[in-house]
Amino acid sequence: MTLMIPAPIDQEDDEILVPHSDLVEGPQPMEAVPQTQTGNNLENQPVEDPQISRFTWRIVNFSRLNMKKHYSEIFIVGGYEWRILIFPKGNNVDLLSMYLDVADSTTLPYGWSRYAQFSFTVINQNHNKYSVRQCTQHQFNAEEADWGFTSFMPLGELYDPDRGYLVNDTCIVEAEVSVHKVVDYWTYDSRETGFVGLKNQGATCYMNSLLQTLYHIPCFRKAVYHMPTTVNDNPSGNIALALQSLFCKLQYSDQSVATEELTKSFGWDTNDSFMQHDVQELNRVLCEKLEEKMMGTVVEGTIEWLFEGHHMNYIECINVDYQSTRKESFYDLQLDVKGCCDVYASFDKYVEVECLDGDNKYHSEQYGLQDAKKGVLFIDFPPVLQLHLKRFEYDFMQDTMVKVSDKEPEKPEKGFGSTSSGGDGLSRIGALGGNPTLQISPMKLDGNNYLSCSRACLLSIDAADLHDYVTRTFKEPTSTDPTLKQWRSSNSLVMSWLFNSMQPHISRGFLFLKTAYEIWIVVAQTYSQVGNDAQIYDLRKRVHDTKQKDLSVVEYYADPNDLWRELDHYQNFQAKCPENSVMFQ
Structure with missing residues (x-):
């Protein structure tokens, strides 16, 4: 993740x-x-x-x-x-x-x-x-x-x-x-590291950090490239084209890249570039604009799939049988930092149960004032989880906003799918983040899209730090091993994700396999290399039958392009350069 x-x-x-x-x-x-x-x-x-x-x-x-x-x-x-x-x-x-x-x-x-x-x-x-x-x-x-x-x-x-x-x-x-x-960042050459930075227009470093983050999410970058534009569009008046141009320069330029075209497409003038804006608000507005631009295109729904998670707000009465729940979506989470030793402690504070009693009782329409518990439960997390650390708070004594400088270690050795007996935080986050009902691929395996589906599943499994369960690097422990319970829990979680990412008529054929590794291997044997001739015939037929109809050029090109890549795989064709690949097609 x-x-x-x-x-x-x-x-x-x-x-x-x-x-x-x-x-x-x-x-x-x-x-x-x-x-x-x-x-x-x-x-x-x-x-x-x-x-x-x-x-x-x-x-x-x-x-x-x-x-x-x-x-x-x-x-x-x-x-x-x-x-x-x-x-x-x-x-x-x-x-x-x-x-x-x-x-x-x-x-x-x-x-x-x-x-x-x-x-x-x-x-x-x-x-x-x-x-x-x-x-x-x-x-x-x-x-x-x-x-x-x-x-x-x-x-x-x-x-x-x-x-x-x-x-x-x-x-x-x-x-x-x-x-x-x-x-000297102004004349810095990307040949040093392979990366370049963004020039600061005055006070746009917060925006530059956001743009670099979004650029380095491969799925987001690909979706931006697939947004339809025309030769008559002006980058200064089109957010999609301005962002495409910016990402292209970040990818291929040798020196730092300017952002004036993008900020002009926001409708900003020079004064706006010298004003500090809230990076969280900018991120939300930018994603909303891109989501609107993506509607009706081949990349529709990408923003939602990448960033949207769901949680449930609940109020549960203690002395009577009454509960109120409300499901909500989120694109980012605002976490407290003050008094929290790490991000897991911040999540613990986020899902902390509040007791409604005394003068603060909950009023239910059916039972009147009642003692109750109020809290939040996570239903699912998105592939890209954005955490907004609440580093600033209002100080009533100083009558000003002050920065909270408490440290927040990243804990890279644990994923949100992990559990630990060492503390409530890890255990609770593991249970909430390890949702077995998740579909971890934007498309379900239907027998004809193995490469795309398996790639998407592998990215999600990697993000959850559970890759070892499909490569068998982490084998099943012995019955006396104290980690056996954890292994079974994580293995079942990955198995559930894989089943949810298949069409029902396909998943039925693998239900009785015992490990995620077995499912991964058998599915690959069934839909990857076995029966290449039939796969090649079917792919060629689908390429031949693909028509543009009312699709734009960008939308139409995406379909045969994906089919050509699958053909390359099944025909074991390794192009030495893009021109060879085009000629082969």
Whole structure:
């Protein structure tokens, strides 16, 4: 299962650029304790082995600082000069603002650039564990010579003498900085890795992340390519053509790709490109538009098949026999992050049962106010599950949106079809995600479409991390093996998926096989290589009988193209190049 985990807005929101100004107070003498230093060469050069350097800044008489901006002494990291910039009274907010600044930015040569990862910590001098730390990264240049945090911590906490951040009117700030090799993304050549990026129009990095994610879903990319367009269409006014053009350039271009045509097809102007939009909302709107464009074409229903899952909201009365249920579809799931150690804990919180009692009793039409349980049960998950992590929440004390920085490990070693005795989360998600009623192929096996159907099934089984059950890599454990129960459960799940992806008259012939591996092999023997002559004859006849009728050229081409590929398979034809394949047909 492919997980797409977009953030609601890009990191640029908490790493705010502060324009450089000469009309500020200069550096003041104070204690500087840089732990490591390197050479003094300030030219743009790669840093082969970046090391973290720590700089400690003791700010005395902190509460008496009357200037708006205050700089630290200059310190050297990676051969470059840096300094810390703080706003003691906040940068137009009631919060301490703090930034890392390139100290000599005005004297550096044209086109300079340097990339650094850094963190700031305001030390709690009473209890170190309560120290406030934030970290980020940035590529500094002449236009963005300082970068950091406008909302580092509330001023009320900082100036409270009982909190421990100001002791004897002294504030201690620590900065950890590591300088890394600068990558020139504008002239980057795809021959390095086989991939290219998307150019940022101003504040479109959130959109670029979404587009890259969608591009790397093969089924989505193929569906976009199959959307019908005409030679008279203008990419700037046609989302389908603009997206086709963008994906084609991502696939074949050697350098980074521009997105202006696509955003113009959205109806955006220059101002829209410099505004942060919600990536989840953009994803939904884009998919809705594409779904409309795909209606009546060969790729109709692709968006729904790829991204739509279903869950059931229920309310169950405890003391009377009454239950209310409502089935709903979803294209993405919004998961809580705060207080959750991993994605399974987030899912546990999502399906957590709420008790309706006391003043919050459930009112049923038949029985009146009743104690009840309210919750959510998943019916099925889509092949591509999009998870929206709720990284931002409203802070009533600060009257602003704050970022939740809790870590959310991906747990790649477990799929949602997995179960574990080690915790409720894995077990519950396994039971909910392992739905035996799923059809894992968009088309059912009818005896004439083995290649397409088997390929689709294999992709879904791979996505669920259950591939070993059809390759027999994971053999049936012995009767004394504690994993036998888990093996039988997963094997039965894959068997059910395979049966659901066959026409009923075909699945009946395999019902008495005992393992998913046996079904996979016998179906392949029955419909793949055995009886090639009959298959070839049937395929040639279907190619001959295929007519365009009222189909568009794109729709008509897809049918014989699929048949030709199956013919290549059954005739054991291996084309050395596309031209050979066309000539052979």
